[in-house]
Amino acid sequence: MKDYEGTKKAIDDALDRFSLEYIDMLLIHSPQPWIEVNRINDRHFEGNLGNWRAMEEALKAGKVRSIGVSNFLQEDVANIVNNSSIKPVVNQIEVHIGNVPTDLMK
Secondary structure, eight states: OOSHHHHHHHHHHHHHHTTOSOEEEEEEOOSSOGGGTTTSSOOOHHHHHHHHHHHHHHHHTTSEEEEEEESOOHHHHHHHHHTOSSOOSEEEOOOBTTBOOHHHHO
16 A cells, blocks of 8 residues: 555554554555565655655654654655655664665664
8 A cells, every 4th residue: 555545544444453542653564565576666655655644644643653664775765754744763674694785774
């Protein structure tokens, strides 16, 4: 899901489904929909900004305590940072012997 309305609904649905007052941490798991990861060049910049805007609103409304991203490349993080009012508090990155993204680790 890479859109504002879908993300907004997913947050509210999760709160209702689990009878929660808030979510501790909410991440955009990947800049691309999982079915497309590393298969196409579309980084879904606009869709991720829609997701992020819904997450910012949820944070401001007290529905979420912190927001971040996961598996984002440098250009994906820059898209969020340069086009939003709230910066990610977490960038969960993939690091292992076959993948050491030193630029993201700085």
